[in-house]
Amino acid sequence: MDEEPGLRARRRAQTRHDIAAAAAALFARQGVAQVTAAQIADAAGVSLRTFYRYFDTKEQAVAPVLEIGAARWQELLASADGEARAAISAAIDEVLTVDGPDAAEQMLGIRPLLRALTDDTELRAVWHRVNHDSEELICGIIAEHEGWASDRLRARLLAVAATDAIRIGLEEWAASEAGTTGAGSPAQLARLAFDVLAPR
Known part of the structure; x- marks a missing residue:
């Protein structure tokens, strides 16, 4: 059975938040240039494919934080x-x-x-x-x-x-x-x- 639209939206919002938080933490520790999209995805517990469903670049991943x-x-x-x-x-x-x-x-x-x-x-x-x-x-x-x-x-x-x-x-x-x-x-x-x- 498909998830209710509200639940799907909350899960998408949570995933977006998790990716953004992971990106911000990695950027703060290592510097933007030293971090890859794959590292952000790994830290957020998602696949790289999922990362790119939400953000086009690693820099865009911190937009929700900014x-x-x-x-x-x-x-x-x-x-x-x-x-x-x-x-x-x-x-x-x-x-x-x-x-x-x-x-x-x-x-x-x-x-x-x-x-x-x-x-x-x-x-x-x-x-x-x-x-x-x-x-x-x-x-x-x-x-x-x-x-x-x-x-x-x-x-x-x-x-x-x-x-x-x-x-x-x-x-x-x-x-x-x-x-x-x-x-x-x-x-x-x-x-x-x-x-x-x-x-x-």
């Missing part, structure tokens, strides 16, 4: 009350504020990937695609939230400010030795960037 709470970020904006700028500031705080050791470990695990962007053009392309896709989704959410259906430019500018604030905050944090909370943390830097890019 999304860094994008789904939660979009959900917060879509359900927010009040004006969009305030909702974006609140969402930055909620998504990037690290609460507890597990969250800190997860954030610190992303740091080597972000540092590798400088030297790996394919990984950098994945990062830019992740950010572009998020920007497009946020633009639609903002346009609907603010009633700006006929003013896409205005919605897009705010979406760009929001997305770039998070991107820049994470990149600057990764290049430093700052911790995951307090001064120099991803949340603090992203809030600062958003205030500069979208002043009140």
Whole structure:
């Protein structure tokens, strides 16, 4: 008997997550250039054929990790009350504020990937695609939230400010030795960037 569609979708999502987590861990330990797709597949407990059903390249395998709470970020904006700028500031705080050791470990695990962007053009392309896709989704959410259906430019500018604030905050944090909370943390830097890019 075939699996229910919901169960299949959950299993596919779990497999995708497992591959992404394995890729991120290997990249962090060995460096992107030293890791092969076959090693990632082996670490994730899947065949190489299965790996390529989910991702075209080893760099693309870390896209789910680099999304860094994008789904939660979009959900917060879509359900927010009040004006969009305030909702974006609140969402930055909620998504990037690290609460507890597990969250800190997860954030610190992303740091080597972000540092590798400088030297790996394919990984950098994945990062830019992740950010572009998020920007497009946020633009639609903002346009609907603010009633700006006929003013896409205005919605897009705010979406760009929001997305770039998070991107820049994470990149600057990764290049430093700052911790995951307090001064120099991803949340603090992203809030600062958003205030500069979208002043009140």
